[in-house]
Amino acid sequence: MSMENHDHHSVAHHEEHHHEESFWRKYVFSMDHKTISRQFLVTAIIMAVVAMMLSIFFRLQLAWPGHPFGILHYFLGDRWAKGGVLDPDMYLALVTIHGTIMVFFVLTGGLSGTFANLLIPYQIGARDMASGFLNMLSYWFFLVSSIVMLSSFFIVTGPASGGWTIYPPLSALPQAMPGSGLGMTLWLVSIALFIVSSLLGGLNYIVTILNLRTKGMTMTRLPLTIWALFVTAILGVLSFPVLFAAVLLLIFDRSLGTSFYLSDIFIGGQALEQTGGSPILFEHLFWFLGHPEVYIVIMPAFGLASEIISVNARKPIFGYRAMIGSMLSIGFLSFLVWGHHMFLTGMNPFLGSVFVFTTLLIAIPSAVKVFNWLATLWKGNIRFTPAMLFAIGMVSTFISGGLTGIILADSALDINIHDTYFVIAHFHIVMGVSAILAMFGGIYHWFPKMFLRMMNKKLGYVHFWFTFIAAYGVFYPMHFLGMAGVPRRYYANTAFPMFDHLININIFITCCAIMGALAQGVFLFNFFYSAFRGPKATQNPWDSNTLEWTTPMAHTHGNWPGALPVVHRWPYDYSKPGKEHDFVPQTVPLEEGEIDGGGH
Numbered sequence: 001m002s003m004e005n006h007d008h009h010s011v012a013h014h015e016e017h018h019h020e021e022s023f024w025r026k027y028v029f030s031m032d033h034k035t036i037s038r039q040f041l042v043t044a045i046i047m048a049v050v051a052m053m054l055s056i057f058f059r060l061q062l063a064w065p066g067h068p069f070g071i072l073h074y075f076l077g078d079r080w081a082k083g084g085v086l087d088p089d090m091y092l093a094l095v096t097i098h099g100t101i102m103v104f105f106v107l108t109g110g111l112s113g114t115f116a117n118l119l120i121p122y123q124i125g126a127r128d129m130a131s132g133f134l135n136m137l138s139y140w141f142f143l144v145s146s147i148v149m150l151s152s153f154f155i156v157t158g159p160a161s162g163g164w165t166i167y168p169p170l171s172a173l174p175q176a177m178p179g180s181g182l183g184m185t186l187w188l189v190s191i192a193l194f195i196v197s198s199l200l201g202g203l204n205y206i207v208t209i210l211n212l213r214t215k216g217m218t219m220t221r222l223p224l225t226i227w228a229l230f231v232t233a234i235l236g237v238l239s240f241p242v243l244f245a246a247v248l249l250l251i252f253d254r255s256l257g258t259s260f261y262l263s264d265i266f267i268g269g270q271a272l273e274q275t276g277g278s279p280i281l282f283e284h285l286f287w288f289l290g291h292p293e294v295y296i297v298i299m300p301a302f303g304l305a306s307e308i309i310s311v312n313a314r315k316p317i318f319g320y321r322a323m324i325g326s327m328l329s330i331g332f333l334s335f336l337v338w339g340h341h342m343f344l345t346g347m348n349p350f351l352g353s354v355f356v357f358t359t360l361l362i363a364i365p366s367a368v369k370v371f372n373w374l375a376t377l378w379k380g381n382i383r384f385t386p387a388m389l390f391a392i393g394m395v396s397t398f399i400s401g402g403l404t405g406i407i408l409a410d411s412a413l414d415i416n417i418h419d420t421y422f423v424i425a426h427f428h429i430v431m432g433v434s435a436i437l438a439m440f441g442g443i444y445h446w447f448p449k450m451f452l453r454m455m456n457k458k459l460g461y462v463h464f465w466f467t468f469i470a471a472y473g474v475f476y477p478m479h480f481l482g483m484a485g486v487p488r489r490y491y492a493n494t495a496f497p498m499f500d501h502l503i504n505i506n507i508f509i510t511c512c513a514i515m516g517a518l519a520q521g522v523f524l525f526n527f528f529y530s531a532f533r534g535p536k537a538t539q540n541p542w543d544s545n546t547l548e549w550t551t552p553m554a555h556t557h558g559n560w561p562g563a564l565p566v567v568h569r570w571p572y573d574y575s576k577p578g579k580e581h582d583f584v585p586q587t588v589p590l591e592e593g594e595i596d597g598g599g600h
C-alpha cells in the first residue's frame, strides 16, 4: 500500500489482483480509511445517544426534583432509581459520564475519527492513510475504551461520579464515595485506552497530510477541512500525553500508596496518611490537556463549516490564509490559557491576570474566523441544503457562546459565576452545540461519499430546526440560572428557598431538552434508512471542487482506480469570473495568465 501511495503517475496495479477480502477483513478488522471512518461514526452515534439519554435522565430530576419517573426506574432499576426517584449518587454519575462521553467519545474520537479518516486521504489525493494498521488499531482502542466506560454502569458501586474533570480527592481516594471506587478505576482505564487511540490516530493523520499529498497539492491548496484536522491532530499529540501522565499518577495514588495529589485529608474526623501532594497539581495537569481539548473539539468543526459554507455560498472562502493563520494561532494560544479554569484555586492574582490576558487574546483569531464566514456568506448565491443550515447554525452558536467566553475570561467576573449554570451555558453553546451542529453538517454533506446514497432533505430540515431551537431553548435560559447563583453538579436545590422561583425555568429547559432529543430520532431514522434505502448519489451532488468527488461512486480500494489525480489550483474557485460553470474542480489546469487563489 505504502508503495502505491508514493506512486503518483503509474496506473495503480491493485485493480489487477482481485483478492477476495473476507467479511472480517472488510467490515470488522478493516484497514481501509473509508470503512474505519464509518466505524468511528456509528460508534460515536451510539455513544451520543447514550450520553443524550443520560442528560434527559438528570434533566428530569432538575425540573421535577424527587418526582418518580417510570423511565428512570426502567433504565436504572431499584438500585439507582427506587420507585422511579433518581438516587443522588447516580445523579452525579450521570452528569460525569454524560460530560465524559460527549467531550471525549463523541466530539473528540467520533468527530476527528470520522472526518479525519474520511477526508484526509480523499481530499489530499492519497490511496489511504500512511499506516492502515495503526489506523485500524486506533479504532479498536477507541471501541474498547468506549465499552470499558459504559461497563461502569453495570457494577454495584456505579460509574465514576466526580465530574468529567475527575479532580482529587474524589478521584484519588477509592473510599471517598461510591463512584470513587471501581467506577473511577474503569474511567481511568478507559481514558488511558482512549488516549492511546487518539495518539495512534493523530500521528497517522499528521504523517499522512505531510507526506502523502498528491502532485500539485501544496499546503496552500489544501481544503480548510484538512488544515483544521491537521492542527487538531497536532494539539492532540502535544496535550493528551499530559493527561496520560496525570491519569497514571492518579492510578499510583489510588493503588500504590503514593500521594502526588493528596495532603491533609480528613475523613470522618480521621486524618489520612497521605501528605505532601497537592490536588492543585492535578488541576494544572488536567487543564493543560483540558483547554487544548476544547479546541480539539471545535477545530474540526471550523474546518467542516468553512468547507460547507464556501461550497453552498458558491463563493471562495473569504480570507483563506487568514483562516489558516487563525487556526494556527488559536492552536498555539490554547496551550497558554489553562489557568482560566483555576482562578479560584488561590493562585496569585497577578498570575491570574496573565491568564486573563492570554485568554482574551484568543478572541482575536476567533473573531477573524467569524468575520470570514460571514464575509463568505455575504452576497453569496446561497444553497440552503441541510448541511448549510447546520454550518450556519454553528456560526451562530459559536458567536453566542463566544460572547460569554469574554465574560468568563475575566477573573474578576468569573469568580462570581464560577461553578454555576452560567459556565454550563457558555461551554455547551460555544463548544458542545457548535461542534455537534458542524458534525451534523459534515454528516449531511459527506453522507453521499460515505454511504453512496442521499439523505432525505425534508427530514434534514425538520431535524435542523428542531435541534437548533431546542439547543437555544436549553442553554440560553441557563445563563440566568447561573447569574442567580444556581450551582452546577447539584442533585437538587430544594434546600435553597432563594432558588424556588426559578423552577419554571428548569421545567422549560427540560421540555426543550426532550424536544431536542426527539428531533434526534428524526435524524437517526434518516441516517439509517438512507444508508440502505436512500436514492443513489450522483458523482458530485454539491458541485464541489475538492478531490473526494472525483473518485468513483463506489468504495474502491485505493480510492482512484487509475492514476492519482493531479492538482492545479486551490479548492475555492466558486463563481470565478469568466468561467463557464460556477465551480472549477482542483484537477482543472490553470488557463494561461490565470492566478491560483490559494497564493494570496
Ligand code: HEM
Binding pocket: 052, 055, 056, 059, 095, 096, 098, 099, 100, 102, 103, 107, 162, 163, 164, 165, 424, 428, 431, 432, 433, 436, 474, 487, 488, 489, 490, 491, 513, 516
Ligand atoms: C442533549 C443535549 C444536552 C443537554 C440537555 C445537556 C445538559 C447538561 C446539564 C444540565 C449539565 C450540568 C449538570 C449539572 O451540573 O448538574 C451538563 C453537563 C455537561 N455537559 Fe451537557 N448537555 C447536552 C449536551 C452536551 C454536549 C453536546 C456536550 C459536549 C461538549 C456536553 C458536555 C457536558 C459537559 C462537559 C458537562 C459537565 C459535566 C461535569 O460537570 O462534569 N453536553 N449537561
Ligand SMILES: [Cu+2]
Binding pocket: 290, 291, 294, 337, 338, 340, 341
Ligand atoms: Cu479553557
